[in-house]
Amino acid sequence: MQTNSTRRRFIAGSTTAGIVAVAGCLSETDGDETDDATGDDDANGDDAEETDDATELEDVDYEVWALDQGTDTIHVYEPGEGETEFDRVECLDLHDVGVDIAADADIVPHMIDFSSDYEYAAVACTAGRRVLVFRTEDYELVGDVETGPGSHMAIFSPDDEYIHVDVIDEEAVARVDADLENESFEEVDRLELAEDETVQEAGIESASPICHQFDGQGRSIHTLGPSYHDAGVVIVDHEAFEVERAYSGDELPANCGTMPHFEDGKFYLTAGLPSDPEEGEDGVGEYYVYDVEADEIVVDGESTRGVDAHGFWFTPDGEELWVLNRETNDGVVVDPETDEVVEEIDAYGPAQSDDPAERDAPDIMWTSPDGEYMFVTLRGPAPLSGDPHAATGVTPGFSVLDIESREIVDVVEPDPIDDYDDDEVQAAQEGEADAPAIPDFHGLGVRVLGDADGEIPNSPPF
Template sequence: MESSSAPRVGATLGLCLLSACVAPSDDAGLAATDSAAEAASHDEPAFEVWAVDQSDTSGLSYGGTVYIYSGSSLMGKTGVGPVPAEVIDLGAQTSALCLEQTGERPVRPHMIFFNAEHTHAVLSFVASGHVAIFDAAARAPVACLRTSAGVDGARQAHAAVPAPDGSYILVANQNGKRLERIATDYAAGTFAWEPAATLDLATCVTPSGDPCQFPQIRPDNAPICPIIDATGAHSFITLRGGGLLVVDAAATPMQIVGEYDAATVHGNGCGGVEAGGSMFINSGGATPANLDQFDVYRFPLTGYGPENPANTPAPEVVFADGSPDRDAHGTALVKGHAVWVLDRNQGVAEVFDVATSAHVNTVDLKGTYSSDPAPDLMDVSPSGHRIFVTLRGPTPLSGDPHASMGSTPGVGVIHVTQGGRSGKLKAIVPITNLDAGGVERADPHGIRVRRL
């Protein structure tokens, strides 16, 4: 077990309190609902928040840190004093386990997810291609695996997402341009690669007969984020260069059942959430080839099959903005009927109504306490009263600095209002990792809520 209640060198775990929240609602019914929800927040189901700092363990060229906060400490109406965190130093036991099981140390922890029962955490390391699996209650790693080498010997693990039924983890090997699968049995504690399942996105052929990767169709098939529907029937795979593939991830090998080109779905999406019988998926910027983009699409959950022509069934374009300084990223469903999509560049969240797909609000997260929050990923408390969001640092380790650079690295706490249609940044839990020269290296990225 490598958890401790003491921060690593340079870590600050206090809470920066913001002004009290006032629900900016023009709807008396929603305002009343907000008041009732706030009054009931003390009855919030028990949970904790896990946030991942990508920066190396102090003094090392590998590792990183996971901060774990009790949910109750983040739920106060106006903040609740210093917020202690348990700390998992990934440069310690996790690094040692990965070295033992793969021959290499893990570098740059990036995204984190929990299995359906929330007994285990799955952490991907984007620079080295490792996937570490943790016993969440013990705060201890139980397995470490590494992706295979793909294009030009490259390998990464940008995201590793557990299947709803607990039978596998779907891994986006970004620069290796492969979709890979890990067989999982959490109760037995067994985890193993399934090489026969691998889908090589650089060399495969789609059901229509087109190359998976080809200029003007899907020019750069680095997989970014696998988004699995609640049934496990379909996995939506966003691609760096544009286009999208819908995959039967349980098949061996994995099978493409839906193909979309770059003209239909823009590139670099890294956010998706199932709501209202659809899958909402974004596309973003922050790559040298496409700095600025903010799109939101709505895909059906049925109607896929290898007999379909390309771009079928057609997604609904919910929102599209390719103007300068836009970058869609993390996505969340709030109170069951509002989809939030963050913009790292603008420091805002765009909010969409699930029933109508209408854009209903722009929530500005900038203010006195952060002029440049660079909100990245987010998750929601069990009741939906709070949203927790990672705020990037001044030395970003992933994504183009044009969009990913922020001034207040930490975890932002958003008080949800208007029944999920609005909110206000009410607190920032700072995360810091100063190097020997006094440079702030902290760069929070992955974040998830764990139900207890």
């Protein structure tokens, strides 16, 4: 479905978290399905009253692509006006778009990345063993490449010539040729990390790549995992497509996020480990900073003030790096000039509690191009990935935080968890064969539709 982007009047000052909820893809007609939205009517009414005196800021066009890996669905939202903060403009059921996979097979869309002009989106699908490429203008599937089990993250190279894929279960990095002009995609090379001499000499026993980004030096930096106990870093020369350096978990125990500095020769990585209440063990929440020019660690494990450090993102002015902790539903703001924590985030999801079973589990974040909002995915009560103790959440969807106030101003719940009864959720949690698919949001991306006025582009590698 082709839709026209609306012009967004950004609203600042509202601190009430209203929930916009549209079940599944059932109401998808002309992008106005939120007229029948369900949720907290009183909260939405309060929002409408609070925004009467709000400051109207600059208009910007963009879309939020939210990946529900629990139901194999991609929801696309654009900013709205008035009482409804965000309108859903597209809902992609991946079993209906032409994916070359059995009808009853799980696909699990996990992470998303855009080409440099935002005209194409690459979606890595872990259970589906593949990467899907969508033309963003009309949401059409134009590429479907089987890259292997545990295809966790797929991102475009800076020149858009390739899509590199971290394939967890095969301990490999797949290289997919991306001929965007002809919309042709095929795997052309593969790095078998476990067999690489440099990796072996670093003392790395498990070499499963998790996430990566490009460092501005012609290389990509890959974290290893998924467990903190399998952490490490592998640096790949992009042109030669071979391993240049490798660090074991003893030296650099990063196992999740990768983020290049927008200007300086620095690279940020996160390290997270859930706590283990049964064994009485504390978890880990840390970030590291690597000097890509000197090839040395310059910040060696700074605390993120919580447990299970995971996703992070720069604000478009380049002044703040936000980091989240998945298990404790909190995080910090890092000053990229000093690489020190300058502020804490109390909660990324509205359900915050001392009881892990009653608090949200945030995962991936991305900013609006004007720097007004930070969008953060929230996991469901039956997560398909991550340690259940840390990844089990309350409200599946994505939250909207005002960057200036650090407060949650909206929660978008495309497939309301209240539509599922307790028995269905429990069946999914226990992995029963006939259990229904339960929403579980993980990946998220913000597609810029026009020119953004931020100091830096809205996504790495900058």
